[in-house]
Amino acid sequence: MTKMMILMSFLLLLLSPCVFAQLSINFYRVSCPNAEQIVKQVVREEFAKDSSITAGLLRMHFHDCFVRGCDASILINSTSSKSSEKTAGPNLTVRGYEIIDEAKRRLEAACPSKVSCADIITLATRDSVALAGGPNYVVPTGRRDGLVSNPNEVNLPGPGQSVTSAFQSFKAKKMTLNEMVVLLGAHTVGFAHCGFFSNRLSNFQGTGKPDPTMDSALVTKLTQDCASGSNPKTFLDQNTSNVFDNEFYRQIRLNRGVLKIDQELASDATSSGLVSNLASNPFQFSQSFASAMVKMGRIEVLVGKAGEIRKSCGAFNSA
Known part of the structure; x- marks a missing residue:
């Protein structure tokens, strides 16, 4: 086999979807x-x-x-x-x-x-x-x-955590603080049931008053919304609720974060600068989000002969 043939074989191996x-x-x-x-x-x-x-x-x-x-x-x-x-x-x-x-x-x-x-x-x-x-x-x-x-x-970061506490979960998965802030931008199309934030509306940390970091008009709106039905839900981005954009960051900079963790992103010294940058640069958010999602999608994946290819997603093949 010539050197050229060896090189071509090596390149074909690298291009194979199963390599390594x-x-x-x-x-x-x-x-x-x-x-x-x-x-x-x-x-x-x-x-x-x-x-x-x-x-x-x-x-x-x-x-x-x-x-x-x-x-x-x-x-x-x-x-x-x-x-x-x-x-x-x-x-x-x-x-x-x-x-x-x-x-x-x-x-x-x-x-x-x-x-x-x-x-x-x-x-x-x-x-x-x-x-x-x-x-x-x-x-x-x-x-x-x-x-x-x-x-x-199942031990996941929750909506009531601080930025520091939530980041420990992301860090354990080898995600950076910047990637955490970017991924939480997914809340631009998310919503939450009142039970996840009702403590911020009337008796925040036992004060008998709303969370002072929440916009007063939003407090009034959410209080009314949560008074109807059984644990109703509300959008986390109160402006462009169904559009995947960077409006979420602009909202939390205006103290209109619904969840505690969201609002703290805009006020915590370690993340506020990142939020400000993402709020003013939609293209950067879009690109950074794509990159962070690809990285998250690689967390502890099973490849090669590990695991299985299920015939039905709701059950193991051996079931």
Whole structure:
């Protein structure tokens, strides 16, 4: 074999989607060429009926990746003998499972046992962000599905935490403070039930008064909203609620953050400068968000022969 042939063989190996069993762009180009288009079509159909799916899928993706890595462990259904991550407190309000299930159904019909549920979550989230006006970024694929789903392992940063406390969770996943601030920008299309912030409206930290860092007009509005129904919900971005943009950062700079963690992003000395920059630069937010999502999507992934490719996203193959 000549040196040129050796070099060409080496280059072909590097271009192979399975090289070193790592994630790669167009991982399914041979095994399931239309995989990404199939997922995109499902998301497009669902988005046309309910544009709030972007927030749901973003939350699902985050909750999945921060527990055992991006392995679709959040999708497993509990059985009569064993509970799954779905039953953990922070996951009780996660939604969008039917979107992943439908995409999986169509993928199994086209390419049986080829596309992982973990990759479907990642692709569907990306597609929903783009449909909402956000960046349409490229994501590497090749994740495999996990074999464990334990509700006791669900330990996620909460809406009432400080910036410092929340960052410890992100740091543990090798995410930077800047990436945390950027990823929380997903709240631009999110919403929260009143139970997650009602303590800020009337008796903040036992003072008998609202949180002084919340805009008084917003306090009045949210108090009225939360007085109706049973634990109703409100948008976290009170301005362009259904559009994926950088308005969230402008809102929290005006003391219009609904969740404690959101408002503290704008006031904490470690993050306020980042918030100010993102509030004034929509292009930077878009680019930074795409980059942070790709990085988050790599957290502790299973590749190669690890895990499995589930036939049904809600159950292990051995079930």
